[in-house]
Amino acid sequence: MQTWSxxxxxxxxxxxxxxxxxxxxxxxxxRLALALARDTVAAVLxxxxxxxxxxxxxxxxxxxxxxxxxxxxAPDAPAAGLNPAIRYGExxxxxxxxxxxxTADLPALRPEELGAALRAASVAPERRRFAxxxxxxxTVLLTAPPxxxxxxxxxxxxxxxxxxxxxxxLTGDWPSLRRDVDTGADLSAAHRLGVGAHTSALVAAxxxxxxxxx
Ligand SMILES: Nc1nc2c(ncn2[C@@H]2O[C@H](COP(=O)(O)OP(=O)(O)OP(=O)(O)O)[C@@H](O)[C@H]2O)c(=O)[nH]1
Ligand SMILES: C=C(OP(=O)(O)O)C(=O)O
Numbered sequence: 393m394q395t396w397s398x399x400x401x402x403x404x405x406x407x408x409x410x411x412x413x414x415x416x417x418x419x420x421x422x423r424l425a426l427a428l429a430r431d432t433v434a435a436v437l438x439x440x441x442x443x444x445x446x447x448x449x450x451x452x453x454x455x456x457x458x459x460x461x462x463x464x465x466a467p468d469a470p471a472a473g474l475n476p477a478i479r480y481g482e483x484x485x486x487x488x489x490x491x492x493x494x495t496a497d498l499p500a501l502r503p504e505e506l507g508a509a510l511r512a513a514s515v516a517p518e519r520r521r522f523a524x525x526x527x528x529x530x531t532v533l534l535t536a537p538p539x540x541x542x543x544x545x546x547x548x549x550x551x552x553x554x555x556x557x558x559x560x561x562l563t564g565d566w567p568s569l570r571r572d573v574d575t576g577a578d579l580s581a582a583h584r585l586g587v588g589a590h591t592s593a594l595v596a597a598x599x600x601x602x603x604x605x606x
Contacts (some may be wrong), residue, residue: 393440393441393511394441394490394510394511394514395441395442395443395489395490396441396442396443396489396490396491396492396510396535397442397443397444397445397446397485397486397489397490397491397492398436398442398444398445398446398491398492398493398494399446399447399448399478399481399482399485399491399492399493399494399542400429400432400433400436400445400446400447400448400463400481400493400494400495400496401447401448401449401468401474401477401478401481401493401495401496402429402447402448402449402451402454402458402496403449403451403474404449404450404451404454405422405423405425405426405429405451405453405454406422406451408425409421409424409425409428409497409573409574411574411575412424412425412573412574412575412576412578412579414576415575415576415579416594416595420594423594424591424594424595426453426454426457426590427499427588427590427591427593427594428496428497428498428499428573428591429447429454429457429458429496429497430457430458430461430588430590431498431499431501431587431588431589431590431591432494432495432496432497432498432499432501432588433445433447433458433461433463433496434461434588435498435501435502435503435506435588436494436501436503436506437461437462437463438503439503439504439506439507439510440503440507441506441507441510441511442506442507442510443489444463444464444485445458445462445463445464446463446464446465446466446481446484446485447463447464447465447466447481447496448465448466448467448468448477448478448480448481449465449467449468450467450468450471464484466480466481466484468480473547474544474546474547475544475545475546475547478493478534478542478544478546479541479542479544481493482541482542487538487539488538488539489538490510490513490514490535490536490537490538491535491536491538491542492510492513492533492534492535492536492542493533493534493535493542493544493546494506494532494533495531495532495546495572497572497573497574498532498568498569498571498572498573499573499582499587499588499590499591500567500568500571500582500583500585500586500587500588501568501569501571501588502568502569505564505566505567505568505569506533506566506569508564508566509523509533509562509564509566509569510535512562512564513535513562514535514537517560518537519537519540519558519559519560520534520535520536520540520542520543520554520557520558520559520560521534521535521536521559521560521561521562522534522535522551522554522555522559522560522561522562523561523562523564523566523569523570524551524561524570525551525570525571525572526567526570526571526572526581528551529549529550529551529552530546530548530549530550530551530572531545531546531550531551531554532569532570532572533562533569534546534554534559535562543557545557567585568585568586571585579595583595
């Protein structure tokens with residue numbers, strides 16, 4: 393079994409997850425953004441295939457929470473957006489490691505599904521691999537074998553961008569891995585799959601009074 397080093401970029405919660413604003417009361421938005429990242433990082437650290445997690449963030453609260461979970465933290469030194477943050481994080485990983493980048497908005501992530509995706513990424517073809525999000529438009533996971541740069545193309549229709557750059561899609565049935573949360577509807581879908589403890593604590597049961605949208 394390969395052991396993976398995983399980079400997770402996290403935007404400061406004061407500005408992150410802007411498309412999700414309104415899904416919970418305004419005064420809970422930043423706590424929700426923090427909870428999404430916290431549940432994601434906890435699931436990644438619980439995955440036996442993962443040897444280390446490096447979170448790239450300028451948010452001191454996120455940094456404190458993920459450090460307590462067992463992740464390493466690097467500042468977002470480039471301050472130039474998501475892909476530069478991932479490249480910067482990658483530069484801090486062991487040179488000959490199997491590497492992955494994962495978004496921090498996967499609150500339903502199950503460690504066994506991430507592990508299955510990483511195992512699939514470590515067999516032939518030993519190339520850059522990616523897992524698209526549930527709609528098949530974005531990307532949740534990008535991987536590279538030792539010696540091959542991740543060369544991330546996250547943002548917008550990134551599944552097509554990763555494929556065009558030569559990365560090979562991972563085709564497994566991993567609903568919790570593919571369920572990123574950008575909108576209230578995504579949050580409802582994640583809640584139906586079963587979210588981690590911190591997200592769960594902030595999200596009422598779907599379809600009830602005062603609940604997130606169904
Ligand atoms: N360190 C860092 N992480 C980023 C940056 N931009 C996005 N991310 C992270 O990259 C992942 C995917 O980004 P999005 O899903 O678009 O998240 P977002 O930018 O917070 O969401 P919106 O404001 O709704 O666009 C999330 O884990 C974000 O926290 C950045 O400039 N720096
Ligand atoms: C950054 C990405 O995520 P989102 O769909 O949240 O913009 C992406 O899919 O490349």
